[in-house]
Amino acid sequence: MDSAHGDESRPLARQGWRRARERLIRRILPRSLLGRMLLIGFIPLLVTQAISLELFYGNYLQIVSRRLSGNMVTTISMTLDMLERYPSPADRQWILDDMGRRADMVMTWHEGASLQRSGTNHVLGPIDDYLVRDLRDNVPWPSFVDWKRPHRHMVILVQVPGGILQVVALRKRLDVAPVWLFVAWASGSALVLFLIAALFMRNQVRAIRRLARAAELFGLGRDTVPIVPEGAQEIRKAAVAFNRMRDRINRFVEQRTTVLAGVSHDLRTPLTRLRLSLAMFPRKGLVQAADLQPDITDMIGDIAEMERMIEGYLSFARGEGAEVPVVIRVEEMFEEIGTTQRRMGTDMTIGMVMPPDLTITGRSNALRRVLNNVVENARNHASRIELSAERARGQVILYVDDNGCGVEESRRESVFRPFESGKEGGTGLGLAIARDIIHAHGGHISLETGPLGGARVRIVLPE
Structure with a gap:
């Protein structure tokens, strides 16, 4: 019994969850046609920009960052190998000056110093990750990369036996073009395209709104002039069809009113003749036949009742359209x-x-x-x-x-x-x-x- 009850409750639970999700989606999505059209145009544009940013700029950034960091680490590794081969102070200074000049870096030797930290203090993505990884793979000693130096400089410290090699270089040697510049360009172009699409969509929706407003006014009997067809071809056809329908309905109402007015006249004419005939009935005859007086009075009342009924029927059929x-x-x-x-x-x-x-x-x-x-x-x-x-x-x-x-x-x-x-x-x-x-x-x-x-x-x- 419990198992059967559980099997029945699961579809009900799924149905309730589905309805709740649909209500949430309806509450989030815009209700107007313009809003939905803009959303239909904006979401694919946004997805396209995101994909292009990831595929193009992401791959480009990774490839260039790897190559730049690899070149810098190769220079540092070669310098360390030469310092190890030629350990005399004179050779060491010449190596540091020559390699620094050729690689556009400032290399300094700190005798007897010890490295206090290792790793990096950078927080912005793949450039520093590649540099730290290359240092770990190609330099067998602890290192630390300090990005927080003034004037857009960076410092690489390598702990080697006998001291620390300090390398000062400009950050632009590892930085690719700023990411925000590409994001701003992509977002700006998407925004411009979105605004242009919004203007065109607004014109189309305005034509639909005018058609809907004209239909509402026509239903309320407040229309004055036909609507001017505008917008896309389908909307123009709908406007033309609405104008034709409006003319046919107005023509039908006018013809019906004219026919009913004629029917009203034709029906009243014999009743009026009957009323006049009874009113002109000879009084002498009424005196001689007094027993007919009640019947004549009843006939006059019946005629009045028929006139009132006919007027009610015609009023119901005629309406107030004019x-x-x-x-x-x-x-x-x-x-x-x-x-x-x-x-x-x-x-x-x-x-x-x-x-x-x-x-x-x-x-x-x-x-x-x-x-x-x-x-x-x-x-x-x-x-x-x-x-x-x-x-x-x-x-x-x-x-x-x-x-x-x-x-x-x-x-x-x-x-x-x-x-x-x-x-x-x-x-x-x-x-x-x-x-x-x-x-x-x-x-x-x-x-x-x-x-x-x-x-x-x-x-x-x-x-």
């Missing part, structure tokens, strides 16, 4: 709706609007119609209605609260469907029209439990 978006002050819109509703006997109050100068960009008549539809729906089930608004995280949130019986949580989504909210009277299109308009503005509408005890309609719109 209206031009403008900047709307939320408080002024609330006051206009409140004034209209109070004239109709509605107990309506205007709650807090934060900030007081809160504005939204949208179709004014369409948004007023949304609020009127929501308020009319609330008035059928409540005696008090309150409007309020606030700004939150770059969005404008409108609230319509009532003190009615509320809406069950299971029905809060279905009441926005066409004909669903009309089961208790009406056409059932008010909330459906409201949701259609809000979605056309790039927003969202939902039902919640309100602070007044009834329902709360929450409308979220982009600022």
Whole structure:
């Protein structure tokens, strides 16, 4: 049992580790397209420079350092061999002067001195390593290399029987060109190439951003002119395709609006004739046939109901696409709706609007119609209605609260469907029209439990 449980837990552990690693990578990597494109271009460039630095400069530095240190150690070894062969003071001084002059070094003999340290005090890489190794391989006596001398000099001390041989030479005899110079050149060239690539990528990403912004504005109904194709060939094709799609949609909406306007006129005409015929019905006949009066009154009511239903259907199908978006002050819109509703006997109050100068960009008549539809729906089930608004995280949130019986949580989504909210009277299109308009503005509408005890309609719109 334990073994089986362990076998099952291992895949889960690996899956959890994989998800954690993916989250970490997503958190580290840039989110924008420009950042990822720059990263795609920068990493290969950086890797290429690092490889070239290692293969070219690393090998070059090692080869040259070995040869320079080998030459210097060979000179010192030859000098020590000659000093051992000719130990007299006169010969020793002549050997030191002659070898120093020929090798461009200063050689000094310290009679009876002893070496205090061995090895080296250098900390910078292969040059000193090669020198110490060559001294150990070619000189059979202890030695010490002192790099910390002024004026870019170095001192090599060799302990031999009877004293110490001191060799002073310039460090440039072993130094190759400074490593930082090559690194600076490689880094500088990489940075210049990266900046040039960034400029080109930025232009391409700017075209994509303009296309995305145009698509967003078109979805919100705020587009004014077609976008200008720019950037790479594929981005230009996408911009041209977007402009064609935009024109087709606008043409379709315009044709649909024109057809629906004609349908509205054609449907109202026979209803108007029926209404006029009933209104002009002879009064004398009504007196003689008093039992027909209720039927005529019912027919007039049915005609009015049909006109209201037709207007609701046409409004739902027609939408508000032809209206031009403008900047709307939320408080002024609330006051206009409140004034209209109070004239109709509605107990309506205007709650807090934060900030007081809160504005939204949208179709004014369409948004007023949304609020009127929501308020009319609330008035059928409540005696008090309150409007309020606030700004939150770059969005404008409108609230319509009532003190009615509320809406069950299971029905809060279905009441926005066409004909669903009309089961208790009406056409059932008010909330459906409201949701259609809000979605056309790039927003969202939902039902919640309100602070007044009834329902709360929450409308979220982009600022």
